[in-house]
């Protein structure tokens with residue numbers, strides 16, 4: 001069984017700066033790490049590998065050349081292979097172009113039974129990529145999965161929590177895509193041996209030419225992105241004030257009204 005884990009390299013959000021002139025996140029000065037939700041997806045794949053002998057785990061990321069480092073960490077954490085999808089022409093991609101490019105690479109490599117991803121990234125935070133990848137591949141998908149109940153060579157059964165907290169059990173034929181929440185498992189630290197090995201492993205690289213028979217330059221990067229950001233503004237910091245009313249209930253409404261009038265709220 002071949003499992004593919006989508007991992008995104010994200011900047012450490014404690015250290016990231018916002019370039020308000022260009023309306024973009026300035027990732028250049030912030031250290032990079034694997035999106036924390038994707039660590040859960042990777043750990044889930046590694047647990048499935050431990051439970052079944054036939055599982056082979058590949059981590060795939062689309063990003064700049066330095067994202068190779070995250071694939072080495074993915075290996076140290078238990079992945080068998082890493083694929084880096086990188087090309088200057090992929091730059092400026094919105095979620096649609098990102099997903100189309102990832103789906104093209106997945107189709108090109110072929111043969112994956114299960115694709116796992118995180119429920120969202122901590123920087124873009126749209127939670128769109130997983131579902132879009134599945135739609136471009138034409139395979140079933142399930143979001144907010146907190147437990148994989150059963151995995152056979154033909155089907156997967158999962159427990160997912162919807163936005164209102166209801167739990168649902170779903171069964172999907174493979175190949176399928178599953179996006180996991182943080183509740184699914186706790187990522188373990190890599191061993192020293194795997195860390196050392198990760199420095200030596202070969203990371204496969206793919207670029208636009210690798211996909212030229214299934215993806216055109218117009219479908220990827222800024223050219224393939226229907227989202228156009230006109231302006232990005234940082235909202236002004238909201239000043240919070242509190243007023244404590246000590247009046248008896250009878251006088252309370254008058255006191256409240258006078259505060260509203262005084263603050264110009266009515």
Ligand code: FAD
Pocket residue numbers: 006007008009035037038060061062063091092093094095096098099102116117118119120121123124125126127128129130225227228229
């Ligand atoms: P989500 O949908 O929240 O992620 C869900 C899951 O999908 C993740 O947990 C992960 O498993 C998987 N996933 C997401 N992204 C990747 C990936 N790259 N590789 C593998 N798996 C992934 N970003 C830039 O870095 N440079 C740019 O120049 C740039 N230009 C942009 C221009 C526009 C107009 C817009 C709207 C966005 C741009 N972005 C850019 C942001 C970029 O679109 C998102 O980072 C990307 O599409 C992923 O979306 P997300 O972070 O919301 O992921």
